[in-house]
Amino acid sequence: MTKHQKRLSVPKSWPVERKTEKFTVKADAGPHGEAGVPLVIILRDVLGYVDSKKEARYALNQGTVLINGKAVSDEQRPVGMFDIVAFTERGEFYRVFPDEGGRLSLTPIDEDAADSKLGKIEGKQQVRGGATQLALHDGQTLQLDDASEYSAKDSLVVSNEGTDIVAHFPYEEGALVTAIAGSHAGEIGEIESIDVTPGSGSNTVVVTQDDGGFETIEEYVVVIDENFVGGDD
Known part of the structure; x- marks a missing residue:
């Protein structure tokens, strides 16, 4: 089985440039399904801590890179939404979070929140x-x-x-949510209303913000804490 993935066909959430090269690394089986981003992409393309898979393997063999509190040795281990990535030797801690384009990005957090x-x-x-x-x-x-x-x-x-x-954090009117997909990915607001769609269609959610708001399907929103984004949990 090939270990390469065509860049043009990777999920929109992957933080890679699609037109610079033809292929990128394929994620191993694991959490998050097809949306999981190989850890080497985080190390190489996002943080710039390594230049190759070989360097990534060496770095991971030191046992100082953790995902959700566990040391990782597989550079193709999938990383996804809300995972905690820690670099204990550097004293750096990140939460994986969507940016406003829907790509996964790293939000710095305090060690206690990791x-x-x-x-x-x-x-x-x-x-x-x-x-x-x-x-x-x-x-x-x-x-x-x-x-x-x-x-x-x-x-x-x-x-x-x-x-x-x-x-x-209950899913209910008044809850703080972030959109994780769709045209409003990365935006944050409070649920104003949850509108039930008859039949098999997706329910819709109206989200209010200080400067307006948006409507999306409920599969695209996740309830979060008011202190969830950045800083302390």
Whole structure:
């Protein structure tokens, strides 16, 4: 199987130039599905810390590059929305976040905020033994004895150990959200209304901002905390 990906066909969220060269690196299987960006692209094309895959492998072998609190050795490991990327030797910590063009970008955060990450609940179901399983946007699952307060489209902040829910942000009118796709990707505002579409069509969300607002489908919005973007969590 080829390890290369044509630049013109990569997802719009990938932070790569599409016309400078024909190919780029293909992500390995892992979190975030096809939207996951290979870590080497973050190291080389976004941060400029390495010039090649070989240099990326060497850097990762030092054990000082972490994703969601775990050291990473695979330069093609997918990185995606809301992941926490830490460079412990440099003392640098970033959250992966969409910019206003929809591309994934790195938002600097404090070290204290790097202990947990945000996840959007995309599924909720009963499993054997009576527990409830929550499926997050990046493929992570949580099993809880009592998940009655959590619903699909809510957001959770989960510790890097994956066992503790640090915060819960319900999907509801008045919630602060960011758009992660569509023409308003990267924009932030509060939900004014959630309009249910009859049949199988997507529900729409009206989002207000200080200088206006926008309308989008609910699949494109994620609830966040008021201190989520930059600085402290």
